[in-house]
Amino acid sequence: MEHNNNNSNRPKRNTSKPAPRSGRPERNTRPERNSRPEKEGRTPRSSRSGDEKPFAKPRRKPDTPRTEQTDKKPRARKPMQRKPKTPPPTPKAYDGTIRLNKYIANAGICSRREADKLIAAGSVMVNGTVVTEMGFQVHEGDVVNYGGEVLRSERKRYFLLNKPKGYITTVDDPQERKTVMMLIDSACPERIYPVGRLDRNTTGLLLFTNDGDLARRLTHPSTGVYKIYHVEVDRAVTRDDMKKLLEGIELEDGPAHVDDIQYVEGANDKRIVGVELHSGKNRIVRRMFEHLGYNIHKLDRVVFAGLTKKDLPRGRYRELTEQEVGYLKMI
Secondary structure, eight states, rough: OOOOOGGGGGGOOOOSSSOOOOOOOSSSSOOOOGGGOOOTTTTGGGGGTTTTTTTTTOOOOOOSOOHHHTTSOOOOOOOOOOOOOOOOOOOOOSSSEEEEHHHHHHHHHHHHHHHHHHHHHHHHHHHEEEEOOOOOOOTTTOOOOEETTTEOOOOEEEEEEETTTOOOOOOOOOOOOOHHHHHTTTTOOOEEEEEEEOOTTTTEEEEESSSSHHHHHHHHHTTOOOOEEEEEEESSSOOOHHHHHOOOETTTTTOOOSSSEEEEETTOTEEEEEEEEOOOOOHHHHHHHTTTTEEEEEEEEETTEEEOOOOTTOEEEEEOOOOHHHHHHHH
């Protein structure tokens, strides 16, 4: 059977490139990669060895073959010798004694530093004998006397009172006026006393404790315990006067200023402002506002050293938590 070869009848495809148009360069006329001209001082690519990286420093060949290096025996490591742990020091056994200054501080009289001054002055007696020796140890059963009163070392107690108006801050009043001790007398059997003071007409937070060291630290000017007061005066407090209190005013005992002052949020009354300050001067808030011509109607301390009167009604007290006591001791 004869097969017709139709391909022979088809016209052959012209594979020759057309002539370039006049005025235009021919396409695909870029030089090949290897035909680029090499710069002077550079080794041509064709002459580089396959193992050598371009522009890389030649590797330094080891002096000895790798096979000889592996024949060496590894060095034996010495076992690590740990130093024996030093045993902790054995705590000193309690022998029933306590330093006299600490005994006095635990009794709530004063701090240990101030107790040293009382001892040096000969104001303390132990078992009927005046003691002036620093570091004197009090034994169980010893009778310590100060100011005609027998002292008892007690555990530390801490209470917070929301003081009402009309009570003075003192332990004993010769005029038999109402004192803050009447409000907290049944709080604990230990003898506690107020830390700092509030005026008779000032309300708010007042701390009580028998911890002499903590009381001294919180009341010392260098500690800078911050306090916040709500102040209500007889007329609207102006912005200019608020600026003066921030920048500082001159009182009879020196300059004084507040750290912050704002209108109390939610009061809708520009006669009520909140004042934050660290100063511990006597009646400092009243004296600053009176210096600017204001008469204070109400003065309430709402924050003292981070403690607030939340859930503490007026005239009531509560004992501080361990966390609150720990915070006060870190101040």
